[in-house]
Amino acid sequence: MAGKTFPWVLTASVPWADGPQYTRGTHDGLPLLSYGCAPRAKLATYRQLRAMGLRPNGQDPVAVLYVRHNASGKTSFASLYLIEKAAPVRPMTPAKWTALAKANLARRICRICGKDPLYVLPTSTGLCWPCFAAETAVSDTVDCGTADDWAEAA
Numbered sequence: 277m278a279g280k281t282f283p284w285v286l287t288a289s290v291p292w293a294d295g296p297q298y299t300r301g302t303h304d305g306l307p308l309l310s311y312g313c314a315p316r317a318k319l320a321t322y323r324q325l326r327a328m329g330l331r332p333n334g335q336d337p338v339a340v341l342y343v344r345h346n347a348s349g350k351t352s353f354a355s356l357y358l359i360e361k362a363a364p365v366r367p368m369t370p371a372k373w374t375a376l377a378k379a380n381l382a383r384r385i386c387r388i389c390g391k392d393p394l395y396v397l398p399t400s401t402g403l404c405w406p407c408f409a410a411e412t413a414v415s416d417t418v419d420c421g422t423a424d425d426w427a428e429a430a
C-alpha cells in the first residue's frame with residue numbers, strides 16, 4: 277500500500293461549506309480530507325476539540341482526516357467534527373447539580389450528631405471529626421476501665 281494516494285475529487289456539497297469543495301474522495305462514506313486542506317476554522321478532530329475545551333456533543337463526524345506518516349509509511353485516519361456544533365465539555369444542568377449536591381450531602385452527614393460538617397466524611401467511620409474524636413476517647417476510656425469514673429466526673 278506504500279505510495280497510495282488519494283486523488284482530488286470535487287465534492288458537490290459538504291457539511292462545512294457552501295458549494296462544491298475539493299476533497300480526497302470518501303472514507304467510510306464521509307468526505308476524506310488530507311492534513312492541511314481541512315478548514316481548521318470549521319472542522320476539528322476530537323483531540324483538537326478537547327484542546328479548545330469542547331466535545332462533539334453527540335454529533336456524528338462530518339469528514340475524515342488522513343495523515344501520512346512518512347517515517348513509517350502508514351496512514352492514519354481521524355474523525356472530523358463541526359466546531360460550530362460542538363459544546364463545552366461537561367455542561368452541568370440544574371438537575372445534575374442537584375443530584376451531585378444531594379450525593380455529596382449524604383456523604384457529609386455525621387451518623388451521630390446528624391450535622392453537616394461541610395466536608396466529606398471518611399467512609400470508614402461516617403462520623404465528623406468531633407464525634408470521631410469523642411467516640412475514640414470513650415472507647416479508650418472503657419479500655420482503661422475508668423469509664424464510670426470518667427462519666428461521673430463529667
Ligand SMILES: [Zn+2]
Binds near residue numbers: 388404406
Ligand atoms: Zn458528628
